[in-house]
Structure formats: structure tokens, C-alpha cells
Amino acid sequence: AQSVTQLDSHVSVSEGTPVLLRCNYSSSYSPSLFWYVQHPNKGLQLLLKYTSAATLVKGINGFEAEFKKSETSFHLTKPSAHMSDAAEYFCVVSSNDKIIFGKGTRLHILP
Amino acid sequence: DGGITQSPKYLFRKEGQNVTLSCEQNLNHDAMYWYRQDPGQGLRLIYYSQIVNDFQKGDIAEGYSVSREKKESFPLTVTSAQKNPTAFYLCASTLTWDTEAFFGQGTRLTVV
Numbered sequence: 001a002q003s004v005t006q007l008d009s010h011v012s013v014s015e016g017t018p019v020l021l022r023c024n025y026s027s028s029y030s031p032s033l034f035w036y037v038q039h040p041n042k043g044l045q046l047l048l049k050y051t052s053a054a055t056l057v058k059g060i061n062g063f064e065a066e067f068k069k070s071e072t073s074f075h076l077t078k079p080s081a082h083m084s085d086a087a088e089y090f091c092v093v094s095s096n097d098k099i100i101f102g103k104g105t106r107l108h109i110l111p
Numbered sequence: 112d113g114g115i116t117q118s119p120k121y122l123f124r125k126e127g128q129n130v131t132l133s134c135e136q137n138l139n140h141d142a143m144y145w146y147r148q149d150p151g152q153g154l155r156l157i158y159y160s161q162i163v164n165d166f167q168k169g170d171i172a173e174g175y176s177v178s179r180e181k182k183e184s185f186p187l188t189v190t191s192a193q194k195n196p197t198a199f200y201l202c203a204s205t206l207t208w209d210t211e212a213f214f215g216q217g218t219r220l221t222v223v
Contacts, residue, residue: 034211043214043217044201044214046211090154094205094208095208097167099144099156101146103151
């Protein structure tokens, strides 16, 4: 069985400060892991993906995530938040033949 | 351009009626998925199919049915047995299970 837990439903940060969105997963098989972003009234966009290559994955718009097998985590980070980062972020685990989404973390950027 | 097309964008139905949501892809992807998105619930997997003429139940399959007669098409029927059908439905496809998912624009179903 596989599952994804996003540890925070809402995160608020000030513009220019670091962003951390937390994700833990469980999987019976070696998973692929993804982060997607959904801006208001927009479709889902892939931010980055981990598929058993480098454990530190760089994505678009300055985001990156680190795969830690020992902690079963795949947290998303960005050094400096921008107002345009305000959106909902989904951590996704893909294993064997299913793709499972977390419940999402809504990121708020304070001016 | 390759992509996934969901139709219609908005759909209204009366309670007790079955309704079918369309999903077509021209990406030549083998795998297709249906998700339901509700506020605070993320995307929950309804059904998925890895190959033509085969599909599997996801986490919330009750009250839904699908077919996969062609590689490019994966329609979802919301039956009258679905207790809370009003939601936003997203269709997705992947080349393989570990590659990026491509999504349609979604269908917002309202049952009155």
C-alpha cells in the first residue's frame, strides 16, 4: 500500500523568507515522488520529480526537494518566497501502478 | 498539440440521473486516471487503467464506473449510487507509472 501525508494544510511565510512544505510517504515499492502546484483556477503544473537518481532534486521557479529514504520524506523548499508562489502544493507518490496525491498544502505569502 | 481533453467543463444533472464525463488523450499514454478534487481533500483516486480493456478501482470507486475500450479514451460514469457527486473531476494520463502525469482541465459536476 502507498500513502502520502502532507503535514501542514496551510503555511504562511513573508515574502523573501524561506519556504518549507513537508511531505512524508509510505510505499511497498521503490516510489517515484513528485510535487505539483495548482494556482487558483488553474491546472496542475509539475514542479519537480524524483525517480531514483540524485536525492536532491531541482525544479522550476527555484524550488527543490530532498528525498530522504531513512525518514520517508520528500520536503519541498525554496530559499526566498515570492508573491507569485501563493498556491496549493501537492506531494504525489507513484508506485507500481498507482499515483496517489496528498491532501495539499496551501501556501500564503505575506507582503 | 498533444494533450488531454475533458468535456464538458461544466455539467449540471438532476439527482438520480447517471452522467458520463469524457476524457480523451492524444499523447499515446498507456495509463489513465480519474480523480475527484474536493476542498481540503486533495485529489482522490477513483479509477485507473494501465492498459486497454483493463482498469482498477482506486480509493473511492463506489458509485462510479469506467471503461477503457480504446487507448485514447477513458470515460467516467457517475451513477445515481454516488451519494455526493457534486465535485470537480480531473482526468490524467502517464506514459508509465513513474513519469509525469498530464492533466485535463477538469469537469465541474453539479447535481441538483
